[in-house]
Amino acid sequence: MFKVAVAGASGLLGRALVRELAAGTDWQVVSTAFSRVGAGQVPLDVRDARAVDAFVAGEAPDAIVIAAAERRPDVCEHDPAAARALNVDAVRSIAAAARRRGAWVLSISTDYVFDGAHPPYRPDAAPNPLNAYGRSKLEGERALLDATDNALVLRLPLLYGPIVDWQESAVTSLVPAIRASARADAAPAVMDAWATRYPTFTPDVAFVIRELLTRWADGNAVCGIAQWSGDEPMTKYDIAQRIARALGIEAQLVAQTAPTDATPRPRDCHLDSGRLEALGIGRRTPFDAGIRAVLDAFMRDGATP
Template sequence: MFKVAVIGASGLLGRALVDELAQQAGWQVVATAFSRPGPNTVALDIRDARAVEQFVEREAPDALVIAAAERRPDVCEHNPALARALNVDAVRSLATAATLRGAWTLSISTDYVFDGTHPPYQHDSAPAPLNAYGRSKLEGERALTESTDLGCVLRLPLLYGPIVDWAESAVTSLVPAIAASASREGKAAAMDAWAIRYPTFTPDVAFVIRQMLERHAHGDAIGGIVQWSGDEPMNKYEIAVRLAEALQLDAQLTPQPTPTDATPRPHNCHLASDRLEALGIGRRTSFDVAIRQVLAAFPWQGETAA
C-alpha cells in the first residue's frame, strides 16, 4: 500500500489531485482541509506546527503533497504575516515532519517567483519576485530545500479547473463580468490585455503529480525544482473572449492595454517544462476543450443572473 497525504485537499488543485489519486489501485489517500473540511477529509490547520507533527506521525504517509497556500496576491500584499505563515512556515513544518518519517514531500510553488521580463524561465533561472505573494512562495521553496533532502518543488502558473465558485480561479472569476456585459443593460467589461498568462488545467497537473508520485513509489524520487505549464499564451482579454464563446454569450469586452492591478504582477512568466518532459511526464488538455468541461459542470446561468 502506497499512502499519500494531500494537504489542502478542498482547494482547486487539491480536489483534482484527490480525484486522480483515488483511481490508483493499491494507493491510499489521506486528505486534509482547513476552511472547507468534508466527510472524507481530516481537519488540519497547517499553521499549527504541533498539529502538523501529530498528523504526520499518526498517518505515516509515504509521500506528502502541499497544495495549501495563500495564493491571492492582494491578500499577501496586505497581510504578509498570513502569507508567511501559510506559504513559508507551514511548508517548513510539513517538510520537517515528513522527513522524520522518511516521506517524500512535494511543495507547490508559482511562476510569480519570476519578474516576467525574460521568459521562458527554466527551473534554474534566477528568481526575482515582484510582489509579496511571489516573495513568500520563493521563501517557501527555500524552506522546503532547507528542511529535507527528500523533497521537490513544483512551480505552476495560472490554474483553472472544476470549481465550487467562480472566484476559485482567475480564469472563471471573469465569468460574472462577461455575463453582465452581455445582458440587455450591460456595459462593456474592461479586461487586462497586458499580462501574458499560460492557463493550466488542474486535472492535467494532478496527472503530472501522480506520475511524479509513481517515480517515488518505485524508488526513483525526483528532487530539486521542476515546472509544469500549459502551452497556450493568452491575456485576460483573450481568455474572456474564449469564455464568452464557450458560454455562447454576445459579450461586450474592451481590451485594457496597461496594467490596472493595485498589486504589481509580472508581464510574462512562461515556465519551461523541459525537466519533467525529459522524464516522459506530462499531459496538456487544450484550453477550449478543458474550459467547456469546467463550464458544463457548473450551473453558470443561475449564478451570474443572481
C-alpha cells in the first residue's frame, strides 16, 4: 500500500492534508507532530537529524510532505538561527533520509521568497526575499533541491482554513479586533491597506497536494518548483471587511495605507499557478464561502471572538 508521511500534521495545513488523504484515498498516512502531538500521531522533532533518519528508516514512506515550519516573520527576524533550524536544516535532513529511501518529498515554501515589486511571479522568477523568514524559506528550497532530484517545492501565499485558535492564521487573527471594534464605545480597528495578499484555503491546498501525490504514485512525479494561490487580491483591510460581513457585525475599520510593520514585508507577491493549472491540478474555494465555513465551524465548537 502507498504510504505517505506528513511532517507537521498538527498545524493549519498539516491537519487539512491528513483529513484530505483520509477522506479521498486508501493510502496509509503516518502523521508526525512536535508541540501538539495528537492521538495516532508520531512524536518527531524534525530538527533532530538522527530522529528523522530513524523515523524514515522505520516507517519507510513512499512520499513525505514537509508541512512543519517557522512561518511567523517577526519570530524569524528576532531569532534567525531558530528559524533556519526548522526551515532549512530540518528540510535538508528529511530530504537526505528520503533520498536514501527513494521517497518523493514535497516541501512547503512561501510567496515571501519574492520582493513583491513585479508580480505575478512564475516559479522561475528570480527570488529576492526582504526578511529573515523569506530568506530561510528560500534557503530551505535550495537545501531540498540540492539534496535530492526526487522532490517538489510548493510555494503558497497567505493561508487560512479550519483552526484551533484565532492566531493560527493571519486571516483569522484579525477576528478579535474586528469583533471588538463593533462595540459602541470601542476605537476603530486599524487594518493594513498597503500590501495585497491572496488568501488561500487550506482544504484546497490539501486537494492540490493529494493530486500531486497521486501523480507520484502513478509514476508521473512533478518535481522542481510549483506554486498554488488563491486568485482574489485583498489587503488585510479588505479581508477584515469581508470577515465582518460574514460575522454579521458593523465593524469600525480604518485603512492604514502605508507599511507599519517592524519586519519588512513585500507589497504584492502574487504567485503564478500556471504550471499546476496546465496539468489540470487545482481547486479554488471563493473566499467568502471559505471564511464563512471556518468561522461557523470554530464558533459552533464553542469559541467566542
